[in-house]
Amino acid sequence: MDSIVVTGNGPLKGQIPIAGAKNACLTLMPATLLSEEPLTLTNAPRLSDIKTMSTLLQSLGAEVTQMQGGKVLALSSHNLNNHVADYDIVRKMRASILVLGPMLARDGHAVVSLPGGCAIGARPVDLHLKALEAMGADLDLREGYVHAKAPGGLRGGTFEFPIVSVGATENALMAATLAKGTTVLKNAAREPEIVDLAQCLRRMGAQIEGEGTSTITIQGVERLGGATHPVVPDRIELGTYMLAPAICGGEVECLGGRIELVEAFCERLDAAGVTVEETENGLKVSRRNARVRAVDVITEPFPGFPTDLQAQMMALMCTAEGTSVLEERIFENRFMHAPELMRMGARIDVQGGTATVTGVEHLKGAPVMATDLRASVSLILAGLAAGGETVVNRVYHLDRGYESVEEKLGNVGAKIERISDQ
Template identity: 80%
Template sequence: MDSIHVTGNGPLNGEIPIAGAKNACLTLMPATLLSDEPLILTNAPRLSDIRTMSMLLESLGCEITPNADGTVQELRTAQITNHKAEYDIVRKMRASILVLGPMLARDGQATVSLPGGCAIGARPVDLHLRALEAMGAELDLRDGYVHATARGGLRGGTFEFPIVSVGATENALMAATLAKGTTVLKNAAREPEIVDLALCLSRMGAQIDGAGTDTITVQGVDRLHGATHAVVTDRIELGTYMLAPAICGGRVLLKGGRRDLVSAFCVKLEEAGIGIEETPDGLVVERKGNRVRPVNVVTEPFPGFPTDLQAQMMALLCTADGTSVLEERIFENRFMHAPELTRMGARIDVQGGTATVQGVDRLRGAPVMATDLRASVSLILAALAAEGETVVNRVYHLDRGYEQVEQKLSACGAKIERVKAA
């Protein structure tokens, strides 16, 4: 199994290009199931999760043709030839559940395994199912699969999510595009990935109002056609690499970055003493002093502080001049990176959904193990600021969400390399 070796090497300076959003692309790809015409996605990230989604869609009858470097994906599902999403593929990634709504909307039937993914809490799919039931779906859960039917097709309905759910909003939104009549989704997620999906579906002929607000209204249409759509910038990759000069010092341009994608995150960075400048080319990030100031963070649905940047922010706050408190309100069990950071000299006390971090003068290199996708990159960030060498093991998590990490960081002066398993 590959490992990442990092030696703390001082400030970072240079440019880092930001890829298309993993979470957006994984949502856009299943939209091909809604039409028999080609869906062309540009600015696609080159990640293992994208390959997993491609495998799943191909198993359902989709033909996928990538360009030479994988940044353009042409998907065409002339016919859904198989309506069962098998456990062996779905278990690898939670986003696999997003094929349920489109298959049900187009053909009135779908059987989808309950999904897997990072071990960061239960993250149940009940909200996906309840939203589809509001559109007339009949569901039967047995043998680890969701068996869904919609005799005569889905029909418009009103559903209010009891809590905000990005995935459930995406699934319901796609299903509603082909439902008969009007669907109203209340307390809907407002993330940029939702807006991006709605824009793509609209280009395919869907009639959608309110994406980006907490109420989305969809007027169902008889069919959708093909379209070309550019995947939105990855705000989580953007935030992650903004933290690199913040923790190491230096000045880095995040090419393609936009403040509106990470506004709440930017506020916390600036509170910690990090300079952020928006330019036509992207965001320029620079640490102002020798040590950052402590800040308190509470994760919330967009536009609040993203849960997917909590682990990375903790790495920064391990080096702050004082005590910070991070409260995780989205997922339980999402502080599994804390024990690994303590191996590097961090002082972290976790009590339930709250972590108290007492900043230290310097972290120390150590062998550590990645527990999930965001935890893996938080350990790399910590290693950039640590004395000596850090070896990050189980980096297959990292490859699910970040492309060319070693190349992007080493181009700015980091001493980082991947060591292939023997």
């Protein structure tokens, strides 16, 4: 099992290219199931999760071809021959549930295993199912599978999400594009990935209004066509690499970065003493003083502070001047990185969904263990600012969400390498 070794090496300087968004691409790929015509995605990230989704789609009969080194995905579902998403594939990744809505909308039936993914608390799919039921789906859960039918096709309906759910909004949005009549989704997620999906579906011929707001209206059409669509830049990768110079000094330009993707995050960085400047090619980041200031963080649905940047922000707060309070309101069990940071000398007190971090002047390198995707990279960031060597074990999580992390950080001056344990 691979490990990543990081040695504190002082300030960083240079440019880091930001890949297409993992969470957007994993949503866009199942959209191919809605049409018999080709869908081409450009600016695709090269990640293990993308390979898993490719395998899942291929198991259903879709064709997936990687071009330009994996940065372009050519998809075609003209010959679907299977409507069962098997547990052996689905268990690896939660986003697999996103094939349910498109298959049900197009062909009127689907059988999809309940999904897996990171162990960051209960992440039920009940909202996905309730939204589809509001469109007339007949659902039966048995032996770990969702058996879904809509023999006469889905029909438009109104559904209000009791809590904001990105995945359920995406599933319902895709399904509604082929439903008969008008579908209104209330209290819908507003994330950039939702907007990106709507833009792609519109290119395919869907009639959608209101994406990016809490109410999305979809007028169903008889069929969707093919399209070419660029995947939106990954706001979580962007925020992660913006934190690198904030943690260990220097100046880094994140190529392809856009302020509107990370506004709430940038506001917290500014309060901590980190400058973010827009450039022709992206965002340039540097800290204003030798040490950042402690700031409080509350994770919220977009446009609030992203839960997927909480672990990385905690790494920054570990060496901040003062005491910060990080409140996690999206997922339970999302402070599993805290004990690992404490092995590096951090002072963190976790009580339920709140972590209190008292900054220390210096962290020290230590062997640590990655517990999930974002925790993995938070430990790498902490290692950049730590004295001595930090060994991050179990980094298979990392490869699900970050491509070429050693190369990207190494190119701006970090001392980082991957060690393979054969």
